[in-house]
Amino acid sequence: MAKRKLSKQQKRRIDSLQKSRIKNEQQDNAALDESNTLTARVISHHGRQLFVETEDLSKIKCKIRQNLGDIACGDYVLVQQALDTDGQKKSGESQYVVVAIKPRKNLLVKTGFAGAVKPVAANIGQLVIVTALKPKPNPYLIDRYLIAAENLPADALIIINKVDLLDDETKKIVDDLTALYQGIGYRVISASIKQNTGLDEIAEALSNTTSILVGLSGVGKSSIVKAILPKEEIKIGETSEATGEGKHTTTVSALYHLKDNGIIIDSPGVRDFTPINNSIDEITYGFKDVRQFSGGCKFSNCSHTNEPGCAMKQAVAEGKLNEQRFNNYLRMVQEFNEKE
């Protein structure tokens, strides 16, 4: 772009804009009581509306200092009490301000409208991949979620729900899925929320960590959350809004406490999260059984399809690598390349 000379008037305007911005920032800083900082965790975030929870579990409504960047549910933040310019603590609503986001362990993002990246949840310990007999389990989708978990990084847990619907055909599906993913080193839990089975095991697997539940609509995520939440948390969870279709949806991100220090982050954004692959490396890393064989091929640019000396194909032939997982890996890479 050609450089354009600014008119005197334009210069003056920019100067005065900059000065007023600096003045605003100084006022912002002066209005914060440095002695009154506390660490808290974001439990809900909707637009400029933010709630945090302190260590003693009291909930505080906060404003967000400008230019902090995106804040996500699950973030640990520094909160300060805002003061009036004359030094008096502000009374009434929103007297607290989030002034900093602490370094994150990880951040789950999704692509929104026009490819914009939106934060979904921060500091996640575990991705809980929920499948069911109805709708039928989709191993390719499970693998997609596993890639996301491996790359975050976070632990992964697979729940197969609705085992009350088991018949001879679906029993084989459940047995095969369980053997496959347990064989790779993931924990798999069969459950029926309808018949109250598997709930203790799920509650135990969700203790002492922050989990998010992902999976297709209808597999039973909400039912699971409801079944394991203590009563008082369910009440909070009922802060919902009726949509046009007569369904109730929670409109704000939310963080819930389970027994034994378990935490679930559950929000519409989390629920409809579908993983995105950013690179071939990320895909390879995301298949933890496949990745052990990467680098072992004769050709460094091996596509693992026709080349001689392919370590992955050899591993499949020797039964060291599951063929279905390997095929899903190749399909994922191919789909990524086609999109590029």
Ligand SMILES: Nc1nc2c(ncn2[C@@H]2O[C@H](COP(=O)(O)OP(=O)(O)O)[C@@H](O)[C@H]2O)c(=O)[nH]1
């Ligand atoms: N048969 C059966 N149905 C279930 C079970 N768990 C949930 N459901 C039903 O599956 C449907 C979808 O459940 P929901 O929790 O809303 O799924 P979500 O979309 O993943 O949150 C509801 O009609 C539930 O009653 C189960 O263990 N067995």
Ligand SMILES: [Mg+2]
């Ligand atoms: Mg639901």
Ligand SMILES: [Zn+2]
């Ligand atoms: Zn190869």
